[in-house]
Amino acid sequence: MNQTFKKLEEEYLQKGQALSMALVVLEWDQATEAPKEANENTSKMIGVLSDLYFHAYINDEVKDMMKEIKQEQDTLDEREASIFRELELLYEELETIPPKEYAEYAELTALSTNIWQKAKEEKDFSKFAHTLERLINYKKKFANYRKKEDGKTSYDILLGDFEPGFDEKKFDDFFAVIKKELVPFIQEINEKAKNVEKSFNFKSFDVEKQKEFCHFIAEYIGFDFNKGVIKESAHPFTTNLHNKDVRITNHFYENNLESAIFSVIHEAGHAIYEMQVADELTLTLAGTGTSMGVHESQSRLYENIIGRSEAFWKPIYPKLVESFKEQLKDVSLKQFVQAINKPECGLIRTEADELTYSLHILIRYEIEKLLFEEKIKVSDIPSVWKEKYENYLGVTPTDAAKGELQDIHWAGGDFGYFPSYALGSAIGAQIYYYMKEKMPFDAYLAEGNLKPIQEFLKENIHKFGKTKKTNQILFDMTGEEFNPMYYVKYLKEKYRMLYEG
Numbered sequence: 001m002n003q004t005f006k007k008l009e010e011e012y013l014q015k016g017q018a019l020s021m022a023l024v025v026l027e028w029d030q031a032t033e034a035p036k037e038a039n040e041n042t043s044k045m046i047g048v049l050s051d052l053y054f055h056a057y058i059n060d061e062v063k064d065m066m067k068e069i070k071q072e073q074d075t076l077d078e079r080e081a082s083i084f085r086e087l088e089l090l091y092e093e094l095e096t097i098p099p100k101e102y103a104e105y106a107e108l109t110a111l112s113t114n115i116w117q118k119a120k121e122e123k124d125f126s127k128f129a130h131t132l133e134r135l136i137n138y139k140k141k142f143a144n145y146r147k148k149e150d151g152k153t154s155y156d157i158l159l160g161d162f163e164p165g166f167d168e169k170k171f172d173d174f175f176a177v178i179k180k181e182l183v184p185f186i187q188e189i190n191e192k193a194k195n196v197e198k199s200f201n202f203k204s205f206d207v208e209k210q211k212e213f214c215h216f217i218a219e220y221i222g223f224d225f226n227k228g229v230i231k232e233s234a235h236p237f238t239t240n241l242h243n244k245d246v247r248i249t250n251h252f253y254e255n256n257l258e259s260a261i262f263s264v265i266h267e268a269g270h271a272i273y274e275m276q277v278a279d280e281l282t283l284t285l286a287g288t289g290t291s292m293g294v295h296e297s298q299s300r301l302y303e304n305i306i307g308r309s310e311a312f313w314k315p316i317y318p319k320l321v322e323s324f325k326e327q328l329k330d331v332s333l334k335q336f337v338q339a340i341n342k343p344e345c346g347l348i349r350t351e352a353d354e355l356t357y358s359l360h361i362l363i364r365y366e367i368e369k370l371l372f373e374e375k376i377k378v379s380d381i382p383s384v385w386k387e388k389y390e391n392y393l394g395v396t397p398t399d400a401a402k403g404e405l406q407d408i409h410w411a412g413g414d415f416g417y418f419p420s421y422a423l424g425s426a427i428g429a430q431i432y433y434y435m436k437e438k439m440p441f442d443a444y445l446a447e448g449n450l451k452p453i454q455e456f457l458k459e460n461i462h463k464f465g466k467t468k469k470t471n472q473i474l475f476d477m478t479g480e481e482f483n484p485m486y487y488v489k490y491l492k493e494k495y496r497m498l499y500e501g
């Protein structure tokens, strides 16, 4: 135990952690329970707390202690070293930015979501364009401050924030594979799946019964209700306070059965990850999922690879039919599984199926790159968006709300975030093939025994929190770093089996 580190942790880092927890609770509350008019006042107090949070970490005393610790870095144990590394990353990200500019940027992002929301409602990109341009300029500037001699581009730096160790070169290689392998494959499968009957999914489903079933299925896959809760919000999300308090939300539509079911499996996948972080790491900077990509790999492994497989539904489909007798009485298990996987080239990312999803991400990635390389201007986004949707998915956006204004991410200043969604799907597939070698994966699903899968994920991924980065996790587990070919193999095998047999 390094004494300076001990002092740093007890007197400063824990304060930051406590403030972060308070912020998370307030934000959770705003999204789920708070009355409508609370927003403005509460937001102000969130602003005050955010500032305290920032200064709990970024201050001269902490900086001095870090210098001291750096001198004796080899005396840190593994846990301390990984927390220290996260603190250094926090400094690297925040300290280079002049506080005044950071405050201006924070103010801008507090307003920009509303501006985006209004522009989206009015389906008018020009109403958001100026704000977006300002956001991009700040992000470019901040990334420039952080540039080192290693030749990384601004966009590399942003990508690395969400996925440490990944940059444009790595994502270029990944998306090149997707483009080459999946674009033609999607056309082929769409043709074969186009007559799959799915109208049953849009009948009327009692919301209370949906809730009951979603509660059941969350528990069934391993969501621990002693360490987690499920509430409702406009869009499903996961938030975590620590490994014994992980919260997810869901959203119910009377006329769409699959929406809530797969949302809850997805969010529960995120939650299981957080619940299984080791006790010694929780409540520290290293005590959460290691990256966006690995987080998505877990949620999508549960949602798509497990949750949309026939083996998974085999033991529980009768229960679903029991809940919705009238609506599902003529739908066989096979028809159900074909329907919940049916690919469709659409305009909306969040409604996309597993197969076409990564093309929505590819489009956003290419546009972000063009913007940060200054090859296009913000005002070019609508036309570039349209062109790419036509080229890759064969569909034409009908308006800006169904086009370039559909996602909230850019309004929050999150550039470089989207690629981690697609990366997550691909990492999930790589893990899946490895697990299939190590255990009778499908047989476990078919007998309703998901515990060994959850245990495996805990031992190989979850318990490490941030102490291991993406490629380290993959390498230590499978003997290989990230390889996108598993994703292609998985999608081709799955979809051929579903619609060609």
Ligand code: ZN
Residues within 6 Å of the ligand: 266, 270, 296, 299
């Ligand atoms: Zn997710």
